[in-house]
Amino acid sequence: MLEIKNLHVKLEEEDKQILKGVDLTVEAGKVHAIMGPNGSGKSTLSYVLSGRDGYEVTEGSATLDGEDLLELEPEERAALGLFLAFQYPVEIPGVGNMTFLRTAVNAQRKVRGEEELSAADFLKLVRAKAKTLKIDADMLKRPVNVGFSGGEKKRNEILQMAMLEPKMCILDETDSGLDVDAMKLVADGVNALRDEGRGFLVITHYQRLLDHIKPDVVHIMANGRIVKTGGPELALEVEHNGYADILAEVN
């Protein structure tokens, strides 16, 4: 589904290489986790895949179901089914959460040539999905992420994901800033979306999120490259021994 080959990326403004040949394939129905120390390039990978400005791809490719992602605008990638749950969800003052969601859902439907959801259908759908994430009506009315707690912001990201029903979900440090209960809620939300047609790329620092979202494959990223790939046991190894051993082994 998601295929990344030999991806090299530098910052647009400075001569700094961040990704130095990433190879990664995420199959439909699978959950892949990427772990790694700070500054290893994990977040950059998620931004480059989703099309944020400021990066320059110098070599390599990234495709989703065979479509060249790197050629597309961010909104075109979104319509193809690529979703990024942000590490720091952005606040948009004055724009109701519901309005934002509805605009996004309908924008994607339009691009795909589907009919827009009516206000009533949309409302029904949002309410049902919000309920499972324990998002109350008040939070739906409030402006997007404004004054939300850390946990509320992350649950809101998962709500957007549930509404947009993407094919490929990238979760960028979704566990950061969450207490145990909030993490459980978020993980439940993600697990409910696990489906044989959908791939996940879970970027995280810590093993603990992976206790709740069980990965099929775990990658260790360091210095702009994936240095080790294994099963769920690899995450446990990191948890016990830290990254030092693995990095020493690779070097």
Place this chain on the structure above:
Amino acid sequence: MAALDQTQVKEGVDQETVDAVREVGAYKYGWDTDIEMEYAPKGVNPDIVRLISEKNEEPEWMTEWRLAAFERWTQMKEPKWAMVHYPEIDFQDQYYYARPKSMETKPKSLDEVDPKLLATYEKLGIPLKEQMILAGVEGAEDAPAEGRKVAVDAVFDSVSVGTTFQEELKKHGVIFCSISEAIREHPELVKKYLGSVVPVSDNFYATLNSAVFSDGSFVYVPPGVRCPMELSTYFRINAENTGQFERTLIIADKGSYVSYLEGCTAPQRDTAQLHAAVVEIIVEEDAEVKYSTVQNWFPGDENGKGGIYNFVTKRADCRGDRSKVMWTQVETGSAVTWKYPSCILRGDDSQGEFYSIAITNNMQQADTGTKMIHLGKNTKSRIVSKGISAGKAQNTYRGLVSMHPKAKNSRNYTQCDSLLIGDKCGAHTVPYIEVRNNSSRCEHEATTSKVDDDQLFYCRQRGMDEEEAVALVVNGFCKDVLQALPMEFAMEAQQLVAISLEGSVG
């Protein structure tokens, strides 16, 4: 369902906004109407003033009033203090009176009005046939009137084309007609109130307007009457090289209420055109007036050629105790805007509110704001101003809050927010605050922000294209003000906000 639709509008952007952005070019009202016009000779002098007065079949006292204003005007100088720049205006190179030939003999009803004129308004989306404003609502007579019908006075260049729902309004004692008709039919009211809020000698443009105003709207709401529908005037400048000088006079007698809307458009022309209006509002004891404007005059092209110079004096006098006035304006058009709708809070416990969105794109310049003059005790005022600049445009908020010695325990709250799109535009805030007693309080907050790349990327990652994303963010920024507009206008205003910013990013 209905409730949900309402929330949708109030919350921010709506699908219709987005569709409007897609469908519509930069200025959608740029076409003109090919119609035979009758002009007064170019320039302004006592003969022209007399001619305008004569065309309107005015009584002697009105002609004298105008001539005195003209005399005064010749001794005045154009103000230069605003932060706007434009070529010298040759006041003798303008037409001061232009009316469609077909209006020579005044039509007795809308049925007699030239179909071309009616078609013009239809094309602008303004219903001149008396009909329900909300589509699909039948049985106008029985339906609850509130919020359903809008009575329209349509002003085309120098003359009023017609006013709808006059009969029904009359049943409630509300007078809504063109000002020229009011001068003929209700001289006692006009004599009493005209120039009582904006004196003839108030400022250069107001004085010029007093001499040469050709038409405009007149509203009188009798004591205790809640006007059963929204009243509105649509101003259209069509003729070339013609200034539009309209005069609006609104009187809300004791305990009455009226909501009045004003919309403006003009064709796309290479030469700049002058628009100098005066609006006077009198609010008596316990009365309330809401005045909303959606100003969409032609802004000039992207190089600053053409467009309307909009020099307007608007003022409300809250004469009675507990009277209330609310100005809401959405200013998207005009090459140059110079406009400060003001409130004189004379009555004790009177209240003034000012909500404004001013958008400038390309080469547009706006210098706009308000004046809150607190004279009575316990008076309150609130100012919420949102300035949005894109392209190479300059946007200035200029406001005065003045608390007089007798205005004990008065309050003002001012919030000025500026939003910049791109790095070639400018936003300026010039607040003046004078407090001359020690029990009153003023609060002032101001922010300047840029449309944030992170916000745009967040929206785009969720599937919106760039223009949709900008419209969403900007509508969120304007939300406080859009909420203050009547339903029918809120939609239009949202679309306008999106359209005016088209092509401003990227």
